[in-house]
Amino acid sequence: xxxxxxxxxxxxxxxxxxxxxxxxxxxxxxxxxxxxxxxxxxxxxxxxxxxxxxxxxxxxxxxxxxxxxxxxxxxxxxxxxxxxxxxxxxxxxxxxxxxxxxxxxxxxxxxxxxxxxxxxxxxxxxxxxxxxxxxxxxxxxxxxxxxxxxxxxxxxxxxxxxxxxxxxxxxxxxxxxxxxxxxxxxxxxxxxxxxxxxxxxxxxxxxxxxxxxxxxxxxxxxxxxxxxxxxxxxxxxxxxxxxxxxxxxxxxxxxxxxxxxxxxxxxxxxxxxxxxxxxxxxxxxxxxxxxxxxxxxxxxxxxxxxxxxxxxxxxxxxxxxxxxxxxxxxxxxxxxxxxxxxxxx
Amino acid sequence: xxxxxxxxxxxxxxxxxxxxxxxxxxxxxxxxxxxx
Numbered sequence: 001x002x003x004x005x006x007x008x009x010x011x012x013x014x015x016x017x018x019x020x021x022x023x024x025x026x027x028x029x030x031x032x033x034x035x036x037x038x039x040x041x042x043x044x045x046x047x048x049x050x051x052x053x054x055x056x057x058x059x060x061x062x063x064x065x066x067x068x069x070x071x072x073x074x075x076x077x078x079x080x081x082x083x084x085x086x087x088x089x090x091x092x093x094x095x096x097x098x099x100x101x102x103x104x105x106x107x108x109x110x111x112x113x114x115x116x117x118x119x120x121x122x123x124x125x126x127x128x129x130x131x132x133x134x135x136x137x138x139x140x141x142x143x144x145x146x147x148x149x150x151x152x153x154x155x156x157x158x159x160x161x162x163x164x165x166x167x168x169x170x171x172x173x174x175x176x177x178x179x180x181x182x183x184x185x186x187x188x189x190x191x192x193x194x195x196x197x198x199x200x201x202x203x204x205x206x207x208x209x210x211x212x213x214x215x216x217x218x219x220x221x222x223x224x225x226x227x228x229x230x231x232x233x234x235x236x237x238x239x240x241x242x243x244x245x246x247x248x249x250x251x252x253x254x255x256x257x258x259x260x261x262x263x264x265x266x267x268x269x270x271x272x273x274x275x276x277x278x279x280x281x282x283x284x285x286x287x288x289x290x291x292x293x294x295x296x297x298x299x300x301x302x303x304x305x306x307x308x309x310x311x312x313x314x315x316x317x318x319x320x321x322x323x324x325x326x327x328x329x330x331x332x333x334x335x336x337x338x339x340x341x342x343x344x345x
Numbered sequence: 346x347x348x349x350x351x352x353x354x355x356x357x358x359x360x361x362x363x364x365x366x367x368x369x370x371x372x373x374x375x376x377x378x379x380x381x
Contacts, residue, residue, distance in 0.1 A: 076360035076361075076364075077367075080360060081368070261355070285379045
């Protein structure tokens with residue numbers, strides 16, 4: 001019965017996503033038929049814009065909310081399918097490099113966010129949530145950390161609003177910067193995966209640049225997501241020592257519980273593809289399934305971005321998040337530009 | 346017993362199960378060609 005409640009929203013995701021794809025194809029076909037050079041605006045952007053338009057004008061009716069909230073579920077399914085487009089060697093090499101960059105990014109962003117939180121007089125737990133959200137993977141990390149550090153609902157919603165607003169902003173700014181700097185697909189994808197907070201927005205920012213960039217954005221972001229348990233555990237231990245959160249009895253079980261399981265699915269499918277388990281047509285079909293799953297996600301990104309809600313949350317958490325994100329984006333861009341040529345990007 | 350285990354799985358696990366089930370259907374030729 002619970003599933004039936006989700007159907008209208010899932011259908012809406014499909015309709016908006018397909019409308020985005022249809023719009024891109026129609027504009028391209030019109031340009032070709034009339035021998036006119038029209039700007040190629042990707043279906044990703046159309047799907048997000050249509051979603052944004054609905055969410056911020058007519059508002060999403062309650063009937064659709066349970067289904068629209070499944071957009072991250074489709075994202076995870078899409079990531080598992082995407083494994084078919086990677087050989088294990090690339091995953092190990094680029095995933096390893098990403099983890100190294102992630103370690104540097106985590107250290108800098110946690111230190112910076114903590115300092116900014118103090119400067120702007122945010123509550124210490126809100127600062128922790130913002131640091132976790134901006135350093136790892138946005139909303140999922142904030143939800144995972146909220147229970148572990150006994151944070152207030154209000155702090156969690158402030159942190160989520162800041163991360164979502166900045167994610168929406170990144171969607172439009174990152175591809176423009178990438179094109180202005182003449183970045184290649186691989187370098188841009190890795191940068192978007194390392195710097196954009198939420199997995200859905202990181203995937204969309206990469207896909208807005210190019211299909212290949214989207215693929216590498218997912219790889220870098222997945223490496224970042226894999227660290228979620230360690231960072232949340234670190235904060236949980238810190239707050240337990242302050243007597244403001246419960247002790248974690250079994251740290252191994254905690255790490256496993258927080259580990260994103262779709263990463264295992266992604267690795268398994270990549271392993272199968274490398275072992276030659278799939279024929280070429282099968283691999284193409286699975287890669288296309290990944291694109292359809294992401295299409296639902298991109299529609300969801302627009303539909304759940306309610307700019308009026310974000311405005312209500314106040315300016316200070318947003319400013320702290322924005323300053324921190326800007327520094328992280330600059331740092332990761334510097335790392336990519338410096339190390340990219342050495343790594344063959 | 347098995348049903349109870351399945352019912353307790355997180356959405357994270359379900360995303361992996363459903364994706365692998367779809368891949369199995371593609372491999373078995375039980376799913377029509379998926380264009381993009």
